[in-house]
Amino acid sequence: MAFFTDAAHKEINYEKVKKTTLSFFTHLFLAAVSLSCIFPLWWAFTSSLKTQQTVFNDLSLFPKVPQWGNYIEAWTKANFGLYFLNSLLYTTTVVLGVILIASMAAYAFSRLQFWGKNFLFLLLISTMMIPIPGSFIALYVLLNKLHLVDTRIGYILPQINGGLALGIFLLKTFFDDLPKELEDSARIDGCGRLRVYWHIALPLARPAIAVLAIFNILAVWNEYLLAMLVLSNKSLMPLQRGLMVFQGAHITQYPLLMAGIVITVLPVLVIYLLLQKHIIKGITAGAVKG
Amino acid sequence: MNLQKIRKVLGNYIFVLPALSLFCTFSLYPFFKVFQLSITNWDGISPAMTYVGAANFKDLFLDNPVFWLSMRNAFYVTFLALTLQNFLALGLALLCDRDIKGGNIYRVIFYLPPVLSGIVVGLIWNWIYDGNYGLLNHFLNFIGLGDLSRAWLSDSKTALFAVAVIHMWKGFGWGFVILLAGLQSIPRELYEAARVDGANSWVVFKSITAPLMIPVFILVSILTILGTMQIFDIIIATTGGGPGYHTEVPITRIVTTMISSSKFGYACAMGVVFGLVLLAISMVQIRVSKMMRQV
Numbered sequence: 001m002a003f004f005t006d007a008a009h010k011e012i013n014y015e016k017v018k019k020t021t022l023s024f025f026t027h028l029f030l031a032a033v034s035l036s037c038i039f040p041l042w043w044a045f046t047s048s049l050k051t052q053q054t055v056f057n058d059l060s061l062f063p064k065v066p067q068w069g070n071y072i073e074a075w076t077k078a079n080f081g082l083y084f085l086n087s088l089l090y091t092t093t094v095v096l097g098v099i100l101i102a103s104m105a106a107y108a109f110s111r112l113q114f115w116g117k118n119f120l121f122l123l124l125i126s127t128m129m130i131p132i133p134g135s136f137i138a139l140y141v142l143l144n145k146l147h148l149v150d151t152r153i154g155y156i157l158p159q160i161n162g163g164l165a166l167g168i169f170l171l172k173t174f175f176d177d178l179p180k181e182l183e184d185s186a187r188i189d190g191c192g193r194l195r196v197y198w199h200i201a202l203p204l205a206r207p208a209i210a211v212l213a214i215f216n217i218l219a220v221w222n223e224y225l226l227a228m229l230v231l232s233n234k235s236l237m238p239l240q241r242g243l244m245v246f247q248g249a250h251i252t253q254y255p256l257l258m259a260g261i262v263i264t265v266l267p268v269l270v271i272y273l274l275l276q277k278h279i280i281k282g283i284t285a286g287a288v289k290g
Numbered sequence: 291m292n293l294q295k296i297r298k299v300l301g302n303y304i305f306v307l308p309a310l311s312l313f314c315t316f317s318l319y320p321f322f323k324v325f326q327l328s329i330t331n332w333d334g335i336s337p338a339m340t341y342v343g344a345a346n347f348k349d350l351f352l353d354n355p356v357f358w359l360s361m362r363n364a365f366y367v368t369f370l371a372l373t374l375q376n377f378l379a380l381g382l383a384l385l386c387d388r389d390i391k392g393g394n395i396y397r398v399i400f401y402l403p404p405v406l407s408g409i410v411v412g413l414i415w416n417w418i419y420d421g422n423y424g425l426l427n428h429f430l431n432f433i434g435l436g437d438l439s440r441a442w443l444s445d446s447k448t449a450l451f452a453v454a455v456i457h458m459w460k461g462f463g464w465g466f467v468i469l470l471a472g473l474q475s476i477p478r479e480l481y482e483a484a485r486v487d488g489a490n491s492w493v494v495f496k497s498i499t500a501p502l503m504i505p506v507f508i509l510v511s512i513l514t515i516l517g518t519m520q521i522f523d524i525i526i527a528t529t530g531g532g533p534g535y536h537t538e539v540p541i542t543r544i545v546t547t548m549i550s551s552s553k554f555g556y557a558c559a560m561g562v563v564f565g566l567v568l569l570a571i572s573m574v575q576i577r578v579s580k581m582m583r584q585v
Contacts, residue, residue: 027390
């Protein structure tokens with residue numbers, strides 16, 4: 001009897017040691033990978049606070065005399081303030097446009113009857129499946145024809161279109177799962193289709209709209225290719241394009257370039273940290289279900 | 291009555307009209323226009339364009355080694371992303387799937403690079419790789435491997451791999467999050483039952499986790515392939531395709547052909563061929579996935 005308890009006791013201890021060691025190395029590895037994710041960003045930030053003279057040799061993680069003035073210079077002289085406001089304008093417009101247009105269409109596909117419904121739905125979401133890597137050439141040609149090259153509207157409209165497929169798909173699925181009773185009773189009270197959509201369906205769809213908004217905010221804020229093709233006037237450029245222009249013109253002004261990067265990244269970082277649960281839920285729900 | 295019904299149905303179309311008109315203008319029209327332009331020699335400016343039949347395609351297949359080199363480069367990066375990046379993502383996901391402390395913090399951190407833009411990531415890594423002041427060289431000097439230091443992005447031996455590392459750094463967190471969600475959807479009872487039967491970790495992974503994860507594996511690999519083949523922003527922000535053509539990828543080739551050489555027709559032909567390659571890859575993937583599900 002004593003022998004058995006003793007053996008069992010030893011067994012447990014051995015297991016425990018093994019578990020703690022394993023857990024220690026697991027965390028060590030995960031922490032190392034985490035560090036590799038954060039360090040480049042921190043390095044960009046800390047470099048943005050050094051001077052042009054010290055930036056190449058001062059390897060400290062935080063400079064002794066942080067040059068916050070770099071940000072003022074980046075914001076005004078290097079035009080990053082202008083680019084920032086442009087990015088803000090584009091992102092807001094595109095996201096509002098996508099939400100409005102996609103939710104209207106999604107509502108119709110989910111609730112209303114009209115001829116060719118299924119065909120039109122498949123047509124609209126087909127762009128999610130088929131990559132056409134050359135179509136930006138034809139898009140540029142089209143914008144040129146419509147005199148929309150180097151205009152804000154020429155940069156905004158294609159991006160609203162770009163967000164529609166995912167938006168319609170996401171919101172239609174959401175509306176499909178929504179009980180119809182509320183809308184029915186509103187209709188009996190004499191509400192028209194548009195009012196039912198606007199006052200009842202749309203507010204109910206808030207969670208799905210939030211996911212859609214986050215994805216489009218990130219996509220538009222980070223967009224580069226279209227900005228490169230369509231916008232050559234500095235006063236119209238968003239941040240990503242502005243960064244490339246700045247680096248092309250002043251390749252060695254690292255502190256200012258890094259300040260521009262921080263200005264570009266900071267809003268994304270704030271949104272991400274505030275809404276990371278929804279973002280991660282959004283990508284995983286779509287991926288694991290689909 | 292009948293008229294009212296017709297009006298009602300027409301009214302329903304108003305809901306889809308904005309979406310449909312944007313879609314037709316900015317998706318459908320460019321889609322067909324690409325095919326039309328691909329058989330012309332249009333320069334993008336002159337009002338006249340001549341139809342040249344299959345000449346663009348013939349030249350592309352027979353006389354354009356740089357385009358195929360760019361394709362090869364993209365395949366190389368894609369191969370690395372499929373193997374290194376996804377294995378790292380899977381390994382991390384398996385570690386975090388155990389109930390470890392702080393799992394959520396790791397998830398938040400790993401998904402940080404994927405929310406950044408390719409431009410920002412490229413510009414930051416430019417400096418890490420810099421030949422004179424780069425962090426990587428400083429680090430190599432520090433640990434006594436200074437001989438290895440070089441200008442990583444302008445050395446033809448290392449440029450493509452260096453770019454691939456940036457791409458994988460930006461991408462692994464995305465794979466990690468999806469794979470982890472897949473792992474967490476596996477019922478815990480299955481693991482417990484296997485443990486009771488005395489199965490070790492490898493057997494559990496091989497006979498429970500892996501088979502149930504096949505759909506997720508396939509999804510992650512399709513999206514990794516399609517995403518990596520179309521890599522562009524990181525290249526533009528770092529090497530611009532150089533040195534020489536060592537980091538050229540299909541999209542940079544298409545953009546250069548279009549903007550710098552004003553060969554719009556030819557660029558469209560490149561787009562069509564590249565699109566067909568991507569389509570073929572996803573078809574093969576879907577076919578393979580069906581076969582694996584039957585087994």
